[in-house]
Amino acid sequence: xxxxxxxxxxxxxxxxxxxxxxxxxxxxxxxxxxxxxxxxxxxxxxxxxxxxxxxxxxxxxxxxxxxxxxxxxxxxxxxxxxxxxxxxxxxxxxxxxxxxxxxxxxxxxxxxxxxxxxxxxxxxxxxxxxxxxxxxxxxxxxxxxxxxxxxxxxxxxxxxxxxxxx
Amino acid sequence: xxxxxxxxxxxxxxxxxxxxxxxxxxxxxxxxxxxxxxxxxxxxxxxxxxxxxxxxxxxxxxxxxxxxxxxxxxxxxxxxxxxxxxxxxxxxxxxxxxxxxxxxxxxxxxxxxxxxx
Numbered sequence: 001x002x003x004x005x006x007x008x009x010x011x012x013x014x015x016x017x018x019x020x021x022x023x024x025x026x027x028x029x030x031x032x033x034x035x036x037x038x039x040x041x042x043x044x045x046x047x048x049x050x051x052x053x054x055x056x057x058x059x060x061x062x063x064x065x066x067x068x069x070x071x072x073x074x075x076x077x078x079x080x081x082x083x084x085x086x087x088x089x090x091x092x093x094x095x096x097x098x099x100x101x102x103x104x105x106x107x108x109x110x111x112x113x114x115x116x117x118x119x120x121x122x123x124x125x126x127x128x129x130x131x132x133x134x135x136x137x138x139x140x141x142x143x144x145x146x147x148x149x150x151x152x153x154x155x156x157x158x159x160x161x162x163x164x165x166x
Numbered sequence: 167x168x169x170x171x172x173x174x175x176x177x178x179x180x181x182x183x184x185x186x187x188x189x190x191x192x193x194x195x196x197x198x199x200x201x202x203x204x205x206x207x208x209x210x211x212x213x214x215x216x217x218x219x220x221x222x223x224x225x226x227x228x229x230x231x232x233x234x235x236x237x238x239x240x241x242x243x244x245x246x247x248x249x250x251x252x253x254x255x256x257x258x259x260x261x262x263x264x265x266x267x268x269x270x271x272x273x274x275x276x277x278x279x280x281x282x283x
Contacts, residue, residue, distance in 0.1 A: 009224075010217060025272045028238070028256065032275075035253050045224070048234065048277060051253065052204060053220045055239075055276040059205035060216065062243070 012038065012046035013053035020054065071143075075121030082114040104162055112154035120147025170231050170281065179225060185218035186225070193281075202232070202279045203245065223279060232279035239274040249278075 016034050020027045031051060038047035089099065089107070099107050124143025172190040176183040188211050193202070204223055208216060226232045236250045240262040248260050253275045259267045 006217070006221070009221075013217075013220075028270050028273050028275060032254050032256070049220060049224055051236075051275055052223060052277050053216065055274060056204050056208035056216050056220060058274060059208045060212070 009046055009049040010053075012043070012050040016050040016054055017057070071121045072125040075118050075125060078114050078118040078121065082111065082118060085111065085114065108155060108158040108162070112151050112158065115154050116147045116151035119150040120144065123147070170226075172226070172231075175225055175229060182218055182221050182225060185214050185222035188214045189219070189222050189226070200281055202281065203276070204278065205239075205276060227279065231282055233282055234277050234279055237276050237278050238270055239276055241268055241273070245276060245278070253277075 016031065019030045019034060023030055031054075035047045035051070038044065038050075092098070120143045123146040124139050127139035127142040170190070170193060172186045176186040176190075179186070189207065192207055192211060196202075204219070208219060211219060223232070227234055236253045236256065237245045238248065238256055238260055240246050240260075242262065244263060246260045246262055246268075248256075250256050256270060256275065258270055260270050260273075261267050
């Protein structure tokens, strides 16, 4: 056990959390005021414990709404599959098995979809880890929007570069 | 070879032995990290109760194995580079990792721990 009874430490954590919930826009000031009050009363351990508990609870709550841990793996896997798919098409065309003009849309769609899913997965993971500015705390929204945008852009660009049909 | 050994502490505090051993495993698995972010630990060690984990950190700090400093969470959800000895000295504006200044008024204070050993 630490110097203070567990109950007092937990009570301090609850008190800080309650104050922050009452005024979330001033959470830093609230935490600072809480800390100063506790230190003045000789309860520095309670103050430190409350700050620690508060950040750990917030992290666990946030991870429930964040991107799943498998996002990065899926992103890389889809990127790899897309690359292999393109390489197969290149080799096939070198050996005289090019894609028939009437099947181009299917190739465009498969390539665009794989690219979009890859971007959605890797983009969502990057946003969740804070590597993309302006995203804030909405990595899933960024992931979905990015994926759809890539799908539309890829289909449009491929259609423009390689029109469907003979 | 582990950088710190929490077994003695776990024996002294059997109520928190599970949390201390889980923390030991986490530290061993993150050998390159000199600064321990409890938010990251809380996410990684979901099987351990948050209160017990916080108690384990407190015990390590009291034993002199960790030094506590304070950081601020940016609006993007990552820790800003600035490091403070007390939460009371955190300024109203801080640069994020892209060197853009953000208002800290609604930001969260995060105590982080430096390994002393």
